[in-house]
Amino acid sequence: MLETRNLTIRFGGHVAVDHVSCAFAPGTLTAIVGPNGAGKTTYFNLISGQLPASEGQVLLDDMDITALPAPLRTRRGLGRAFQLTQLFPNLSVLENVRLAVQARHGGGLNWWQVWRDRKDWLEEARELVAGVRLLDKQAATAASLPHGDQRKLEVAVLMALDPRVYMFDEPTAGMSVDEVPVVLDLIRALKARRDRTILLVEHKMDVVRELADRIIVLHHGALVADGEPAAVIASDVVQQAYLGQAPTAGEEEAA
Numbered sequence: 001m002l003e004t005r006n007l008t009i010r011f012g013g014h015v016a017v018d019h020v021s022c023a024f025a026p027g028t029l030t031a032i033v034g035p036n037g038a039g040k041t042t043y044f045n046l047i048s049g050q051l052p053a054s055e056g057q058v059l060l061d062d063m064d065i066t067a068l069p070a071p072l073r074t075r076r077g078l079g080r081a082f083q084l085t086q087l088f089p090n091l092s093v094l095e096n097v098r099l100a101v102q103a104r105h106g107g108g109l110n111w112w113q114v115w116r117d118r119k120d121w122l123e124e125a126r127e128l129v130a131g132v133r134l135l136d137k138q139a140a141t142a143a144s145l146p147h148g149d150q151r152k153l154e155v156a157v158l159m160a161l162d163p164r165v166y167m168f169d170e171p172t173a174g175m176s177v178d179e180v181p182v183v184l185d186l187i188r189a190l191k192a193r194r195d196r197t198i199l200l201v202e203h204k205m206d207v208v209r210e211l212a213d214r215i216i217v218l219h220h221g222a223l224v225a226d227g228e229p230a231a232v233i234a235s236d237v238v239q240q241a242y243l244g245q246a247p248t249a250g251e252e253e254a255a
């Protein structure tokens with residue numbers, strides 16, 4: 001179980017994440033939504049350790065990991081897609097995924113001959129590369145890929161690491177229309193396993209509505225709604241703070 005307690009960060013006088021307390025259970029996909037600047041990415045950064053909390057805690061299986069740097073949180077099972085640093089730019093698509101498979105099996109990230117000979121790991125890597133539709137580019141270096149392909153490769157690397165907590169920050173942003181379903185299918189398959197905690201920051205409400213078991217809403221850094229998707233989307237707080245800001249008929253007349 002991943003949990004944040006009163007998690008807060010201030011930038012000068014600005015409170016970007018404001019005492020957010022929330023628990024995320026395995027087998028649940030939680031979408032984090034909110035207007036631009038609401039604090040979603042900053043909340044992710046606090047959970048994954050990219051930013052230090054001003055106040056509050058991050059707990060993983062009841063262990064306080066607030067003081068741990070990002071790599072140690074990763075080692076404990078927090079996995080975040082879309083940190084380009086995860087990729088080795090000069091290695092091929094297949095090698096990037098193979099190294100992640102190797103890391104998961106405890107082989108570390110050293111490029112030793114002995115690990116290269118593990119045909120089963122190579123096969124697993126190839127299946128993951130096929131899953132993101134990059135087999136035809138398996139020999140290309142990560143650096144040479146167009147943006148959408150790099151993001152798909154990041155998903156494959158994350159799947160290869162198979163963390164207990166998956167964090168996706170706008171997974172389909174910058175992807176072409178034919179790439180989007182590939183990534184959504186993978187998230188769907190992951191969700192169907194029902195054994196992983198999945199956090200998803202996503203602006204596209206149709207995606208959120210379809211994938212999320214639960215939605216939390218951040219607004220000005222604070223948690224303002226939390227619950228079952230249909231109810232949260234219909235709630236006044238979301239309609240006003242996020243979705244429409246559509247004035248009611250009465251307000252239109254008054255304006």
Ligand SMILES: Nc1ncnc2c1ncn2[C@@H]1O[C@H](COP(=O)(O)OP(=O)(O)OP(=O)(O)O)[C@@H](O)[C@H]1O
Pocket residue numbers: 011016034035036037038039040041042043
């Ligand atoms: N390193 C930083 N220094 C100063 N202010 C920051 C920093 N990081 C984020 N902020 C501020 O914190 C607030 C929350 O930003 P954040 O990027 O988390 O919002 P968001 O909900 O992810 O927005 P978007 O949907 O546009 O990605 C914003 O006002 C932003 O300017």
